[in-house]
Amino acid sequence: MARKYSELRAKMSPTARAQAEEQTRQLLKEMPLQELRQARKMSQQQMAKSLHTNQSNVSRIEKRTDMYISTLRNVIKAMGGDLEVVARFPDGSVRINQFEDIDEAIKT
Template identity: 65%
Template structure:
């Protein structure tokens, strides 16, 4: 029977195990929910609501939704002082930043 990942990791030198754990921690820290991101940026739901000209309850709903329009997400990120970028990641190439999603277009 094959070895588990944990078993394989235990076979590595301690220094290598520590590097892997540190990188794992870095990657985990980069993944956040919208609410965690807002809290880390020290922005309140009320501040987001005022910027978006909606009520605080709608901000809460934005943070809880699993299916969100990109335009809504972009406005939410901009309200915190950020910019939304969409990146496509493939196993056989470098990440590719997609254009045409970050900027609000005015169609008149």
């Protein structure tokens, strides 16, 4: 018989609940585009409308492992976000801003 999550959660120890919450936070920090779109409660159809394309193109974009920065930026903007490219080094992080010029060049 299926049990409600709330019942199972109520039986968990406070330590186990805290560990589960931390694990959830970590999982939400990184995810594939498809899962990000779903977490933002958007359908491929809604995304396609925002990107001025069709649903099958959105599906193809979500399956790509390699794409242009401009394509990724457009997808993120369609979800209501902004894309930042950050290089991480042992002695610190650097935000790469040269890709911001792409939008300006396209507009002019």
